[in-house]
């Protein structure tokens with residue numbers, strides 16, 4: 358994996374940072390000249406991952422969220438969203454569409470389903486009491502002017 | 505996100521403008537629900553034409569208003585969904601509820 362460029366954001370788990378996180382990642386990706394569709398997919402997936410840290414990982418507390426973005430030579434964007442929150446007990450169950458532990462807060466249980474459908478690969482690593490890392494990969498179509 | 509809410513007889517329309525995420529959905533929800541409880545409209549129309557971004561929080565917002573309208577004996581219509589948002593709407597399975605309407609015609613969401 359040949360990394361051409363990398364950036365990292367660290368911010369507090371306040372809901373007002375959701376827009377900041379997805380917009381910042383989109384601004385970084387813009388150098389690859391992505392299509393509007395690709396950019397929208399990435400913004401949506403990042404929004405899901407970051408919101409999960411705020412709503413679930415750091416429920417009733419404020420913690421740090423780290424978003425790391427790598428651009429590789431084969432035009433792939435690798436996004437890691439990391440928290441040191443409560444962790445996920447059963448990842449398989451958590452990833453089932455419509456499964457949510459917060460139905461009373463109007464959570465649809467669709468975050469992971471959206472991340473899966475809007476990217477090319479989704480990987481979730483979690484340890485109860487330690488935190489969760491979500492890795493999203495998206496291959497961008499190669500267009501004139503890239504590189 | 506901002507919302508412009510207006511009434512035409514027993515029809516309440518909420519024009520949503522901007523980006524829907526977990527942060528912005530909270531205020532819109534409170535504003536809309538307060539008016540539903542107060543006016544008990546027969547129909548609530550959520551107009552998405554001004555929405556430039558939405559994640560699953562938007563699905564939660566729609567589902568919640570659907571239940572709310574059911575509770576008060578009214579119906580929900582979701583209108584003018586921009587092309588960019590069709591994928592997430594379809595993924596949500598909300599198509600089964602028959603609430604979508606676009607340019608006067610109902611379209612299938614399966």
Ligand SMILES: Nc1ncnc2c1ncn2[C@@H]1O[C@H](COP(=O)(O)OP(=O)(O)OP(=O)(O)O)[C@@H](O)[C@H]1O
Nearest residue numbers: 409413414451457458464465466467468469489560
């Ligand atoms: N970072 C995280 N830390 C702890 N638990 C998490 C984290 N991300 C997800 N979860 C758990 O996985 C479940 C499913 O997450 P998912 O994003 O699919 O749905 P949701 O957040 O509940 O609802 P929605 O995303 O539709 O608003 C959550 O309800 C929560 O229990």
Ligand SMILES: [Mg+2]
Nearest residue numbers: 405409468469
């Ligand atoms: Mg979620």
